[in-house]
Amino acid sequence: MTIQVLGIDPRSRSKNKLQAPAPLPHVSRRALARVRDRIEPPKSCHCCGGPVRLSDNSVIYNGRSYGDWPFVYRCTQCQAYIGLHPDTDLPLGLMADRATTNARKHSKAPFQRLLVSRFGGDRSRAYAWLAEVLGISRSICHFGMFTKEQAERAGEICRLELGGLV
Incomplete structure (x- = not known):
């Protein structure tokens, strides 16, 4: 897609x-x-x-x-x-079934920890790093845009970056 x-x-x-x-x-x-x-x-x-x-x-x-x-x-x-984005009719990303939703939630936790520990809370820098590692455009690098497979891969990358502690 x-x-x-x-x-x-x-x-x-x-x-x-x-x-x-x-x-x-x-x-x-x-x-x-x-x-x-x-x-x-x-x-x-x-x-x-x-x-x-x-x-x-x-x-x-x-x-x-x-x-x-x-x-x-x-x-x-x-x-x-x-x-939807607040006060708009614009979607936050791509529609997700239960498996994709679960993968996004499970994978976002290690990203949030990495965001704080490595990027000092700078969300733009953290997503830019993740986009580069995943080999995708920064404009579509967001958990709401990820397929199940992309979310799982992002979570795996973040867990490895954290030393496998998550």
């Missing part, structure tokens, strides 16, 4: 009134401008090709909403999902 990074959303500079797609209460120009490496909202599922619906994340968490911006793109077939 090829990921096309589109840069800042042109709606952030538009004079026209922004229409938020249901069920979003609004979309903020300022929030749109903060997303530098945006990707298009999914029209079909990245996992199975099924139809995608924008919903409250309560559909995932047994009727309870979580977060200040509790919205997701969710596949109606395989239930894969991805959250």
Whole structure:
């Protein structure tokens, strides 16, 4: 799968009134401008090709909403999902099934430890390093963009860098 990074959303500079797609209460120009490496909202599922619906994340968490911006793109077939950047309709990355979600969560912990211990909390430097080691563009080097295999590889690299302690 090829990921096309589109840069800042042109709606952030538009004079026209922004229409938020249901069920979003609004979309903020300022929030749109903060997303530098945006990707298009999914029209079909990245996992199975099924139809995608924008919903409250309560559909995932047994009727309870979580977060200040509790919205997701969710596949109606395989239930894969991805959250949204706050106050936007822009996805945080690629849709993920349960196995991919678990791989991302498991792999991000050693990255977070490395971020603090080796990069002094400098997220940009840490992701630049990880992108170089993985051989991918910095603009797509984020756990929300990783496939299951990429997440597992990133976690393995970070654990090795930490001396295998994680």
